[in-house]
Amino acid sequence: MTAAIDIRGVTRSYVVKGKPDFMALKGIDLTIPRGEVHALLGPNGAGKTTLCRILSTVLLPTSGTVTVLGHEVVRDAEKAKQCLGVVFGGDRGLYNRLSARQNLNFWASLYGLRRGERRRRVDELLDRMGLAQRADERVQGFSRGMKQRLHLARGLVSDPGVLILDEPTVGMDPVAARDFRDLVRELRADGRTILMTTHDMAEAAELSDRVSFIDDGNLALTESPTTVGNIVSTRERVDARGVPQEVRDRLTGLAGVAAVSETEAGVLRVETEHSEATRQVLMTIVAAGVTDVSRSRPSLEEVYLHLIGRRGMAVGG
Amino acid sequence: MGIHALRVMTAVRQGFIVARTDFAWFYTWKTWLGGWLVRVLCQVAFYSIIGVTVGDPDYVVHVVLGAALMICVAESLMTVASTTWDLNLGTFPLLAASPVVPGGYYFGRSMMWPLSATATTSIAIFTMSLFFDLHWTAADVPLVVVLVLLTSFATYCMALVIGAVALLAPGARNVMSAVVTMAITAFCGAVVPVDFWPSGVGWAAQAVPVTHGLNAIRHLESGADLGVVARSAGLVALVGVVWLTVAMIAFRGLFNHSRRGSASLS
Secondary structure, eight states, rough: OOOOEEEEEEEEEETTSSOOOOOEEEEEEEETTTEEEEEOOOOTTSSSSHHHHHHHSSOOOOOEEEEEEEETTTTTHHHHHEEEEEEEEOOOSSTTTBHHHHHHHHHHHHHHHOOOOOOOHHHHHHHHHHHHGGSBBBBGSSSSSHHHHHHHHHHHOOSSSSEESSTTTTTTTTHHHHHHHHHHHHHHHHEEEEEEEEHHHHHHHHSSSSSEEEEEEEEEEEEEEHHHHHTTTTTTEESSSSSSSSHHHHHHHTTTTTEEETTTTSOOOEEEESHHHHHHHHHHHHHHTOOOEEEEEHHHHHHHHHHHHHHHHHHOO | OOOOHHHHHHHHHHHHHHHHHHHHHHHOOOHHHHHHHHHHHHHHHHHHHHHHHHOOHHHHHHHHHHHHHHHHHHHTTHHHHHHHHHHHHTTTTHTTTTTTHHHHHHHHHHHHHHHHHHHHHHHHHHHHHHHHHOOOOTTTHHHHHHHHHHHHHHHEEEEEHHHHHHHSSSHHHHHHHHHHHHHHHSSSSSSGGGGOHHHHHHHTTTSSSSHHHHHHHHHHEEEEEHHHHHHHHHHHHHHHHHHHHHHHHHHHHHHHHHHTTTTGOO
């Protein structure tokens, strides 16, 4: 069966005046089977949005090929567009002076839905997104969560097989984000293929079948959230408070200690490569009279930090 | 009707729905009549009074019609700004990702301006005619409205091309429309006859719809043969179609340009 999304050797460079070309993507290979929810994780400027824009036919790759449900997005863009729903995050992308219904009618018409079908589809989506009660109100009075639900409805208006969600929950309050995740779960149950970019590790772990880590235009890893956890499960972590400086120095020198750092909350964090090293670290800390000690496995967020580095706030290149 | 023609019609219709909503946001009937129209009439009256001070009745007619038609130009050129609004709304990349016919959408997107321009200019012509002794027969009235409508839409097509350029430099959109309005006012026969300028300027003015629109309405007012009026009207339509063709190509080219990664369009 054809993959829903097939990305082969995709690069994308930008011309920057007076500087060498900036490579936003440096040869991405990724295949996403039909029905999969796939999360794309990475710091700002890693290339996630560039990849989404290429997939959604908005941007041309410099080299490589991308197919969506068998349609190549450069040569066969018109057919690819019919299979794709695109939802960019944030407040923008809606006609604020139109009502929710008018917005959906607008896009449904452009995607070629005939009157009866359009009416049925728009009503169904408004109902599904919980917007039916306010369907005829101007969008400018909507909350961010309501706007994002309308964005999702807009992305679904042509009943696409593949949905691209670029930072869909950015800026949402926790309740709106939870509601939005419930909607994505429903879409997954429909059998749609969803590619979403996010900074929210919990969201990625909760919703996706597989996650890909992208950094500096390269794909660092693609696995299921559970497998990713297992890959790094040999790494362990010991957190402790009130550890004297001389003990910290000794911990750094212990065999099997990968890193010693201090969190923003002032907790000493020791990462170890195996259980024996963890035992040695615990013994050293306890022997120094420290009792506020805990041990744990890394979360997906820490895996992200381990793979990508602590550059989440930095803009790459 | 072919599938492509249907898609073009759909794009125009949907663009027009957005245009209509935007216009209703700017103006109520009261603010359009009491604000915009009054301002327009004052402007035309101002230029017309200058014509009176010159002391030549023919020049008064020349200036009244010239000043009134400049309103049609200025209002149609508001298209330059409204063409860029999708960049601010963030809908431009979504349009690029959709199967829209770009030229069709943009043709509908700012259509409120030539329609409003037709109303304001027609009202200005007939109102000022009462005060500045211009004469129209009953049969002339619908012809004037049709000529103004034609000139507004032809100017609108020209404004769409400038709007397409403004999409690449949205910060300069108001400067573009101001400079073009000024150049048209100066060189296309609104106040100063076209043949006053060097022949090169006169030739350039032939590419501007209002040059021919002014000729058509002035011929009509002077009681010239309808064939002469029709010839000028035909030139308005011809120039408008050329601008529309360029606009369609320009918007298609812009969407392709945005796919190559234009910073201003992303």
